Amino acid sequence: MKKITLKDIAAHFSVSVSTASKAINGSHEISVGLKEKIQKYAKQKHYKPNRLALNLLNKSNKTIGVIVPNILNYFFVQVLYGIEKVANEKGYNIISCISDESFEKESKTLEFLDSGTVDGLIVSLSEETQQKKRVKALMDIVDNHIPIVLFDRVSDLVNCDKVVVDDFEAGYKSTKYFLDTGCKTIALVSPISKSSVGKLRFEGYKKALSEKYIPFDENLVVNFGRNDDLDVLMSLLLNHAPVDAILGLDEITAVKILQILKLRRYRVPEDISVIGFTNGQLSEFVSPALTTVSQHGKYIGESAAKQLIERIENSKEETQSPFQTKVVKTSLVVRGSTRELL
Amino acid sequence: MKKITLKDIAAHFSVSVSTASKAINGSHEISVGLKEKIQKYAKQKHYKPNRLALNLLNKSNKTIGVIVPNILNYFFVQVLYGIEKVANEKGYNIISCISDESFEKESKTLEFLDSGTVDGLIVSLSEETQQKKRVKALMDIVDNHIPIVLFDRVSDLVNCDKVVVDDFEAGYKSTKYFLDTGCKTIALVSPISKSSVGKLRFEGYKKALSEKYIPFDENLVVNFGRNDDLDVLMSLLLNHAPVDAILGLDEITAVKILQILKLRRYRVPEDISVIGFTNGQLSEFVSPALTTVSQHGKYIGESAAKQLIERIENSKEETQSPFQTKVVKTSLVVRGSTRELL
């Protein structure tokens, strides 16, 4: 059975398509009898207006596109969850895409989405894109087409609404916490050294050190990529100096560090303290449970969605409010992987 | 700057819309000079054909809809990842929705998606839907409209392609593993007792017990819901009998059980063995690392997507291949939460 259209219904009652349309939409112009007959028939045949046609007509489709770099990262899943929640409440659907940290895939996706498919875009940049600053595609979209909200991994070059984490403060705050619990030799391990986020956290880390007049030692900083062996790098680090604290810049990294330390018989937190990022289930259930920086992923998603939808629905207005960047403060969730405050 | 359309381009060169269309699509009918001029202009102005219009024309939009019950569950994230991977390879996009285990939200989403928005659907039923067997909406879609693939939480009432886990065997296999490592009093803790998946695993559990002539004791079965306090229920269980093995029917449940046991000073696996489901990061990094049943989520997603896309692309053919149900076998990933085989 083929899908039923207005035309079919109209034909069945020998009326015009517009009459059928009005009847189904309950217009006052149509006689009650006919309206009832048509509506009943439509229901029975499971008639549904074709969205594609409506979208073309309205130049809008109540859909927002989301691009995240990596869906296996719990932070992004939380954000997605927040976005979905708000979008759903406001009657929007989400078409979600994964860039896999690849500039090329991100570009293709952007290209696809920026062609009438969605009313707006929520994007966190791929690492490659951020590193190479190849945001021309984004800039074009901003200039010419649909509203866009950047979150977490953003770019200064793109002029649009943004929701970011206060990563500088997060790096500062966590490092300071180490210092306040008596740690002196604090290492930083980052899988995201090339992203804005990683850089800011690193700056915060340095700031906290310099406040206490602790000289920065670059051998205490371990930046690694997808193909590097964290185990080997950790060996080098641990042999370099008597480290007594390690800041892992994402959740899985912190968890892996914890495991490596335990395997080598370091006691956590007695010998070495560990702080991670993204307050997910992993951090909570590992032992000892990890002290982590919560970025409030769900909240970030909700904020981004709210901001975008507002922008979409005001896009017909003449006066556009200026773009704003919302900075979300992090919270330090203290658990068993750090020592007591002095 | 408004979005540019074919009409604009045609006007700019004082040609007809159809000429512009052909020029941009590189038709042989158009003179080389004009083609080049128009193409250059189009590129420069960032012209992109409007998808909505194309979709309406083609009655297809290279998009598949996915509905999962819960995105914070790692299994479903893995499936999503697998779906995205295959869809992306074949040039499809994904519009992903969350039913939040609610029949109502699932229905609304279905209603929305089944109106020309997507070419096909991949769905895992919400718990409520499965429990109440309210699959009429699904059946209608299958009968009348677009191809659909059900995965994991399926329904016999819906006649379509399916990808399921061999949950019966999984329950059987894990229980048998307990028995083979010398466990005698095996408890089962399930947050999904009302879903097909939970029921099958439960049946497998009973089968393994009966094979060894171990009488089934319903006090060893803990079914709990969203609002129940697992801690209290575990107390009751542990006080009931000297349990020496616990099968947790999803990842987070197994992890929580592990934590509760550790808190009460049970040694795992010496006093009590634990097996969980969904081989995610949590199971891997908890201590002791959990022995788990891997359902191969990513593979399931890939299979479902392949099956759906094939169905979509053959939908013009006259002869439709019969619907098939793919059963994916699980693997038991043995780690530290279970004893050695005898």
Next chain:
DNA sequence: GTGAAAGCGCTAACAT
């Protein structure tokens, strides 16, 4: 080599 016209499914302004 170029253009006019039809049509995808629908709505809305404008007749009648």
Next chain:
DNA sequence: ATGTTAGCGCTTTCAC
């Protein structure tokens, strides 16, 4: 109260 027409943006016959 019902029908006609135009048009959303595009492709595709079919004329010229």
